[in-house]
Amino acid sequence: MSKFSLFPSSNPGQVTLVEAPAAATYARKARIVFWVVGLSSAVIGALSLAYTMPWPIVGMVLGTAAGFVVGFVCAVVVRIWPVLRAVWHWLAEICLFLVVVVGGTALVHTVPFVVALAVFGVPVAVVAALPASRRFVLTVFWCTVDRHRLRSFCARLLRSSSAKGGTLPLILIARPTPSGERVWMWLRPGLTLADLEGRTGALAEEFGAHQVRIGRASRTRAAYVYVDVVRRDPLRATVLSHLPDLVAFDASIVPTSPGMPPIGGLSLHEVPEPLPPAPRRGGRRPSDEEA
Amino acid sequence: MSIATLPATSTVPVGPGLSIFEPAFLGADESGRRVDLSLMWRNLLIGGTPGSGKSVALSNLVAHAALSYDCGLVLIDGKQVELGLWADCADVFVGPDQGHAIRTLQRLQTLTDNRYTYLRAVDRRKITPADPFDPILIAIDEIAYFSATVGDKKSQDLFSALLRDLVARGRAIGLIVVAATQRPSSDIIPTSLRDLFAWRLAGYCSTESSSDIVLGRGWAQRGFNAEQLDPDNPGTGYLVAESGTARLVKSAYLSDEDIRHLASWAAYTRRPHLTLPA
Known part of the structure; x- marks a missing residue:
């Protein structure tokens, strides 16, 4: 178990984006992808260009090289996938x-400070002053927060579930709705919609919302959920x-009653209590003379 | 006894041109879009606590059917007043009379057999707008009154059996059942009848299990829990209809005056020389 240290032994300028075990896993995957994709693409490319180019030997060499370039590109994507995912989440x-920072710095170095302050301050003040724009900014803010909270919730769920080898879902876009926000995500092996069902209460607490509803976003793709x-x-x-606007109003066709309808028993004192059922007679039957 | 008579007029009343084959307006959803329900070849079960807006939803659908030129109306209402305003434009209106309700369902059962005989003769499986008879909307408010409250066990079972037959067989021949009840649990209506309703609308429910009874098992776990609806916002409910997904909707409000106006107009267009009964 790692301990928190104010002065870590590692290089202080080094920031860990991807944990070492995960990095090793992705490196292994990248090597496999390079050889599998590279070799298969090289074979396909070599054969294709050898038959289509006027010089078969040159075509074969070019096709092989192109195939390994494709394999290299795929391997690089796999190798840096955790970073790409982090960039996507924090886009x-x-x-x-x-x-704000880079643009602001460049602006300060270009124009006087007061002008730079006005360039940034006036739009912020206008957005804050107008209710509509303020609401819009708030909804965008909540959309951003929702994506992070959903990702952290799924990560905790994966850690606590039996499927520890599961992969985090890909959190897609979020957009504001009249009732709040809607986030789409693509589930990946290890986490299903059924895992999220029954946890809508916990999700609502995670989002700080009144309620959370989940469902399939596509009838044909089970992994695509909202x-x-x-x-x-x-x-x-x-x-x-x-509907009332579809018909021309004509008061003459609405029947009106000339008076109170002749219906009685409208008050409780006008309704008699039902008679109790007659008691069943037991014993011997009375004789004809007694009757 | 007649207490009101429609005025004699030289003009021909013209209906709004609605058709039961077109979707019926129900209300709006969370996004503010209008919600239309295609009633043809469907059955709808509406549930919720008293005051949750069941009758409001029912009135919208009955209004569409009443204003449609090609739809009959059979209204069964244990409370009388919810559907009673539409009584004048209905083919049959049944109040708190279980015997009348059973006899009406028996008539509809006979109609079912006759229409299936017709379909078999013309080699088709369901009716179309070109057929020489109209679809019929059977609206039932408070099923529980007839299936679990009045009458003896035998008559209650008979009512449930006839209704189950109607829901099961009536779809293809244009007999549309829209039924409302407070809690459609098995002690109120048989599970075999409840499960036949493909489309569901759940207003506010007092428990999560009640919500699932109306919508179907599992919806509450996904967050579609009618217990969490605001009981002070009647008319709001979860609708499970097209595409099999649930969505939050609010039924449009029709005041008593609106309903009287629409019902009178519908009665006028259907039977211009109608003498209204007391």
């Missing part, structure tokens, strides 16, 4: 960082029907 923050995060009830207002 919004990375973009924000680039715009998570609805409900923060407010957009159906508070009365929904009106258009």
Whole structure:
């Protein structure tokens, strides 16, 4: 068990993006992908170019080289996949960082500080002042937060479940809805929709929402699911029907009663209590004379 | 006894041109989009606690059927007042009379046999708008009144059996059953009848299990739990219909005046010289 240390022994300038065991696993996968994809692509490329080019030997060499280039590209993608996934998860923050910090620094070095402050401050003030734009920014903020919270929830679920070798789902886009946000994700081996069912209460607490609903986003792809995060009830207002507008109102066709309908027993004192059932007579039957 | 008579007029009443083969307007969903239900060849079960908006949803569907030029109406209402406003434009209106309800279902059972005989004669499996008879919407409010409250066990079972036959066989021949009840548990209506309803609408329910009884097992686990609906927001409910997915909807509100207006117009277009009964 690793202990927290204020002065770690490793290089202080080094930041761990991918844990060492995971990095080793992806390196092994990358080597396998390189040889499998590279060899098969090289064979296919060599044969194809050898038959199609005027010089078969040159075509074979070019096809083999192209095949190994394809294998190399695939291997690189597999090797850096954890980093790509992290970049995808933090894409919004990375973009924000680039715009605010990098853009801000460049602006300060280009124009006077007051102008740079105005360039950043005025839009922020306008967005904060207008309710519509403020709401929009808040919904985008919640969409970003939801993706992170969903990923961390799935990670905890995978760690606690029996399927410890499961893979984290790919959290796709999130977009605001009138009731909150909707996040789409692509489930991968180890985590199914059934694992998430029954945990909607815990998910709602994770999101800090009123309610969470999950379901399949596609009828043909079981791995493609959505998570609805409900923060407010957009159906508070009365929904009106258009049907009354379809007919021209004509008061003369609405029947009106000339008076009170002749129906009695409308008050409790007008309704008599039902008679109790007659008691069953036991013993011998009375004789004809007694009767 | 007649207490009101429609005025004699030289004009011909024209209906709004709706058809039961077109989707019926129900309300709006969470995204603000209108929700339309295609009733043809479908049956719908509506559940929820008293005041959850079952009758509001039922009224919207009955309104569409009443204004359709090609749909008959059979209304069965133990409370009388929910569907009673539509009584004048209905072919049959059944109040709190179990015997009348059973006789009506028996008539519909005979109609079912006759229509299937017709379909067999014309070598088809279900009706179309071109057939010489109209679909019929059978709206039932408070099934429990007839299946578990009034009458003896024998008559209650007979009512449930006739209704089950209607739901099971009536779909293809244009007999559409839309039934509402508070909690369709097995002590109220047989499970074999409840499970025949393909489409469900659950208003606010007092327990999670009640919600699952209306919508079907497993929906509450996915978060579609009608217990979590706001009981002070009637008309809101989970609808399981097209594509087999559930969504939150709110039924459109029809005031008593709206219903009287629509029902009078529907009665007028169906029977211009109708003398309204008391």
